[in-house]
Amino acid sequence: xxxxxxxxxxxxxxxxxxxxxxxxxxxxxxxxxxxxxxxxxxxxxxxxxxxxxxxxxxxxxxxxxxxxxxxxxxxxxxxxxxxxxxxxxxxxxxxxxxxxxxxxxxxxxxxxxxxxxxxxxxxxxxxxxxxxxxxxxxxxxxxxxxxxxxxxxxxxxxxxxxxxxxxxxxxxxxxxxxxxxxxxxxxxxxxxxxxxxxxxxxx
Amino acid sequence: xxxxxxxxxxxxxxxxxxxxxxxxxxxxxxxxxxxxxxxxxxxxxxxxxxxxxxxxxxxxxxxxxxxxxxxxxxxxxxxxxxxxxxxxxxxxxxxxxxxxxxxxxxxxxxxxxxxxxxxxxxxxxxxxxxxxxxxxxxxxxxxxxxxxxxxxxxxxxxxxxxxxxxxxxxxxxxxxxxxxxxxxxxxxxxxxxxxxxxxxxxx
DNA sequence: GACTCTCCATACGCCACCGTACGGGAGGTA
DNA sequence: TACCTCCCGTACGGTGGCGTATGGAGAGTC
Numbered sequence: 006x007x008x009x010x011x012x013x014x015x016x017x018x019x020x021x022x023x024x025x026x027x028x029x030x031x032x033x034x035x036x037x038x039x040x041x042x043x044x045x046x047x048x049x050x051x052x053x054x055x056x057x058x059x060x061x062x063x064x065x066x067x068x069x070x071x072x073x074x075x076x077x078x079x080x081x082x083x084x085x086x087x088x089x090x091x092x093x094x095x096x097x098x099x100x101x102x103x104x105x106x107x108x109x110x111x112x113x114x115x116x117x118x119x120x121x122x123x124x125x126x127x128x129x130x131x132x133x134x135x136x137x138x139x140x141x142x143x144x145x146x147x148x149x150x151x152x153x154x155x156x157x158x159x160x161x162x163x164x165x166x167x168x169x170x171x172x173x174x175x176x177x178x179x180x181x182x183x184x185x186x187x188x189x190x191x192x193x194x195x196x197x198x199x200x201x202x203x204x205x206x207x208x
Numbered sequence: 209x210x211x212x213x214x215x216x217x218x219x220x221x222x223x224x225x226x227x228x229x230x231x232x233x234x235x236x237x238x239x240x241x242x243x244x245x246x247x248x249x250x251x252x253x254x255x256x257x258x259x260x261x262x263x264x265x266x267x268x269x270x271x272x273x274x275x276x277x278x279x280x281x282x283x284x285x286x287x288x289x290x291x292x293x294x295x296x297x298x299x300x301x302x303x304x305x306x307x308x309x310x311x312x313x314x315x316x317x318x319x320x321x322x323x324x325x326x327x328x329x330x331x332x333x334x335x336x337x338x339x340x341x342x343x344x345x346x347x348x349x350x351x352x353x354x355x356x357x358x359x360x361x362x363x364x365x366x367x368x369x370x371x372x373x374x375x376x377x378x379x380x381x382x383x384x385x386x387x388x389x390x391x392x393x394x395x396x397x398x399x400x401x402x403x404x405x406x407x408x409x410x411x
Numbered sequence: 412g413a414c415t416c417t418c419c420a421t422a423c424g425c426c427a428c429c430g431t432a433c434g435g436g437a438g439g440t441a
Numbered sequence: 442t443a444c445c446t447c448c449c450g451t452a453c454g455g456t457g458g459c460g461t462a463t464g465g466a467g468a469g470t471c
Contacts, residue, residue, distance in 0.1 A: 434452100
């Protein structure tokens with residue numbers, strides 16, 4: 006019987022109380038998420054990650070049952086980050102300012118590649134599929150709620166949220182695969198304003 | 209020295225003049241393109257495709273130097289298809305009707321998954337990268353040209369073409385990875401109209 | 412009927428990665 | 442000091458895909 010560690014990501018009891026550095030389950034999940042951001046789901050591979058972490062598979066299979074468990078852990082980690090993003094946006098009261106913030110986030114947000122595109126591409130994966138569905142529905146409801154607060158009818162609010170999400174997906178994928186096609190310098194700001202105006206809920 | 213076949217895709221001299229069925233280079237390219245539409249670039253794999261075609265690797269390595277050559281052939285095949293699509297759209301003179309046609313194409317076009325998303329995801333690949341850049345610039349210039357004909361200023365025409373392409377990318381990726389999130393039935397048409405109105409060049 | 416050319420089948424070595432088995436070191440505990 | 446637990450290193454077998462070498466079947470040519 007393996008995997009006698011606590012099942013949560015946080016290191017509860019720390020048997021690394023003294024000198025020698027030892028890896029936690031969460032270290033693996035972070036590394037996996039980072040690798041996925043850089044090179045997609047296929048980059049979550051045990052042996053390459055082990056080398057990157059300066060350890061071996063022996064460590065991995067102590068903390069995780071198999072590769073899918075690592076993928077799951079990485080996605081949960083990502084989930085908390087996206088929740089933080091939505092909360093940050095929700096704290097902005099002014100609709101225009103919030104629109105600007107969201108646009109800025111889509112174009113120049115962290116880590117370049119958004120994980121959502123990776124999930125959409127790998128939606129056939131048994132771990133990814135349900136995760137994607139859950140997170141996306143949540144995000145679309147959130148967007149629709151915001152639009153309703155702005156005065157849109159429920160139907161229109163949902164339509165606009167979906168369209169805005171699609172545009173965000175497109176932006177993320179272009180950033181990832183063809184950033185040289187995006188306007189640079191001054192034109193970048195102009196283009197951001199253009200897209201923001203295009204996607205404005207009320208006009 | 210291998211690969212003594214004519215380098216174009218069309219079968220020039222047909223040594224399959226009599227009964228027995230033999231595969232052509234083009235058959236492989238078609239199968240590769242189809243597989244890529246279904247499951248991405250990774251699905252262009254020699255041995256699985258051979259089995260799908262009811263043959264073996266021996267056939268493949270007679271027609272192609274290596275896997276990258278097959279990828280290149282599949283992409284060229286796809287290129288001719290997209291050219292045909294653009295020409296079909298260009299034949300529509302009425303701007304509104306053309307917008308409707310393009311929207312319909314984005315939402316219910318052939319084969320479900322657009323290849324462009326696959327290319328964007330695999331832009332690091334040495335064969336895919338240059339191809340993607342070339343085709344995309346061509347498509348964006350085409351879109352900008354149309355917008356200029358409609359009366360937009362050159363700058364605005366380019367911005368709108370890029371935004372429209374991004375939206376198309378988003379739609380394609382959602383169709384591919386989360387089609388259950390798209391409106392169904394009557395709501396589908398309503399949503400298409402919504403997006404079409406949102407992305408209208410002139411307002 | 413030998414000869415040639417086209418196209419394919421089979422067998423092989425190689426590599427990357429997954430998952431398992433098992434041993435062992437480091438540090439705490441008796 | 443003996444032992445025990447946590448965590449990791451290493452070796453192994455298995456799988457799937459790439460590319461090569463080589464033989465050979467079929468049909469045309471003389």
